[in-house]
Every structure is written in structure tokens, then in C-alpha cells.
Amino acid sequence: MDVPGWVWTLTVAGLVALLAFDYVFHIRKAHVPTLREAAVWSALYVGIAVAFGIGVLVFGGTAMGTEYFAGYLTEKALSVDNLFVFLVIPHSFRVPREYQQKSLLFGITFSLLARTALIFVGSALINTFAWVFYLFGLVLLVTAGNMLKPRGGEVEEAGNIAVRAARRLFHTTDGYEDGRLFTVRDGRRAMTPLLLVMVALAGTDVLFALDSIPAIFGLTQNVYLVFTAVAFWLLGLRQLYFLIDGLLDRLIYLAFGLATILAFIGVRLILHALHENNLPFVNNGEPVEVAEPSTGLSLGVIVVVLVVTVVASLVSHTGRAQTAIAGARRHATAYLDSEYTADPAERERIFQRLVDEKQQIIALGPKYKQMAKDAEGLLDLVDRAKASHDAAVARGETPAGHHH
Structure with missing residues (x-):
């Protein structure tokens, strides 16, 4: 079904307005969003995407509506893996928490432009060559296999290549210079690391x-549905980042769930390719009669696999142990890093998380303690953060309302 030009124009205008709203209201003043703020905005963006989907159902019919929701859900599920990268990059660059919103929003805007270009290229390929479905199917099957491998450093590598090139080409500063992208050093224009982080986020995202x-x-070859599912998913991504910061460690079976979904869609694409087949060496160039889901x-x-994966991860003791260990390491490092945040309430929040995680690790008992590669070193790190906090309390530096 073709979507008329005026619908496209209205949709793009609406998306641009949402992005502009984000730039004007959310990142003009650097701050660390509270969990409540992230939850409210996340719910709002999901609400907008769902309302749009209901509109598609009403005006475009059941088939279009189902395709949109399947596409949106798949993108949402795959984005959790994306978020892992979005967490790793600011962390490895030691981006102060207050400026993370800005770097993410820029990364997301770039993603939206890059993905829109890829969608139109993909669509042109599909319309011209039916065999592209075979290629897409194989890509997904290979990706599904890769997801089951333990995480390596490939994520950081991808970002680092872009960053190394940028550092070589441009004069860069070491500090974050109040969240500016450029500054003047010794009479020369210099790039701040915030711009490098944005380059790394955008570069890595293209791989995803x-x-x-x-x-x-x-799931759908309708370019309008592909574009809107991707755009609505991307717009809600920044809020989700602050919401699931600690949840990512909990979803220990997520890789299996995502691999299953990708493999399923990969097989579906190959079946579709056989159905449309015109390759001379397959069935003499004639379509192959196969059933397609x-x-x-x-x-x-997609829904069943996601629900099973999330529930299994949340009830798993191993998942709980892994979360506490990974969280404690991350929060202790952040707390001891004086440049991580200048917001006393955020420092206090990190410290409270750390106190809870330490209790959880001690309560885990010896069986799970072995999971922490360096359990003693970890508890030592936590103790150093606590000593630093106690010293701050003694100097009267804790935020109001947090008396210990």
C-alpha cells in the first residue's frame, strides 16, 4: 500500500518537532535526569509510538498495523543491545553524567539520518533485486550466531577507530569544558572530548x-512503516538509557532471546526469498513453493520470546548476583572519579546504590562470590568509596536531607 506524500510530510514534520523539543527542553541545562523523570518521558515516548500504531491500524488496516507493531517491537528489543554500547562508550570516555544526555541526543539524531539513508537504500535494493532477501536473511543468521558468543572488545574497537582518526586530524582538549563541543586553546580552535564521544556513538551505531x-x-517491506518504527524507537532511546542503566546487567538471558528473534526473522527472509526466487541456480530461476509465517x-x-527471556532473567539467582557485582564495580569507580559528576545528589545516589550492592554481594555467599573475578579487589574498591564518602560527611559535604 502506497502512503501519500502529505502523510509523509506530516510524519516527518512531527518527528522533527519532537527532536527539536528534546534539544530545547532537555539538554539546554546540563543535568542528571532522575529515575522518575526518565520513567515519565520513556512512558510518554512509548505512548506516542503506540498511539501512532493504533492510527496505522485504523487508517491502514490490520495488516499494516501488525507489521508496524512487529517492526517497532523488534527494533525496541534489538536496541537494548545498542544501549549496552551507549553505556560503554560514555563510560570509557569518563563523560560527566550531566553531559551524557547531550552526547546521546546528538548520537541519536545522527543515527536517525544514517538509518533513514540505509532504509531507502535497502528498499531500492529489495525492489530491484529479489535475491537481496537471501543476503538479508544470511546477515541475520550470522548476527544471531555472533550474539551467543561472549562479549568481547569489538564494541569499543568500532568506536575507537573513529575516535583515533578524529584525534589525529583535530586538535583536542582533555577536559569537558562545560559541555561545549569546541573551545579555544592557546589561540587555536580545539575539539572537546564530548564531540569525540558523539563521533564514537554515531560510528558504532551505524554498525548496529x-x-x-x-x-x-x-517483517515489512513498506518503507513508511520501516521508517516510522525506527524513528519512534530512536526518539525514545535516550530516556530508556537513564531508565535501564542498572537493568542491563540483570537481563542475562537477553542475548539468547535476541538471537532467537533474529534467527527466526532470518529464516522468514530466506523463505520469502525462495518464494520470490529468480536466481538461475536455485530451482532453475523459478519461485519455490514454501510456507511463510x-x-x-x-x-x-517476538512477544513470547521477549517475555520468556525477561522473566527468566529476572528470577535467576545468577542474574541477581551478576547485577550486584557489575553494579558495585561501576558505581564504586564512578564515585571515586572526581570528574564523574559535580552534582552532590547524584554522588549520594551512586553511594546509596553501592551500599545496597555491597550488602547483596556479602549476602550471596561463597558460591556466587567466585563470579566476581576479583572479589577481594572489588570489596576493597567499595571500601575506598565508603572511606571517601565518610570523609565528605565529616566535612559536611553531603546533600541536604541525607544525614547518616
């Missing part, structure tokens, strides 16, 4: 687009 775009084309069934599979 290479598996998420084929995945969504596996419907979009409704695909949506069902």
Missing part, C-alpha cells in the same frame, strides 16, 4: 543498523 534494518525489512505469527513469536 546493519543488522536491525534487515530485521525490520524481514504470517506477520501476526511473527509478532506473537
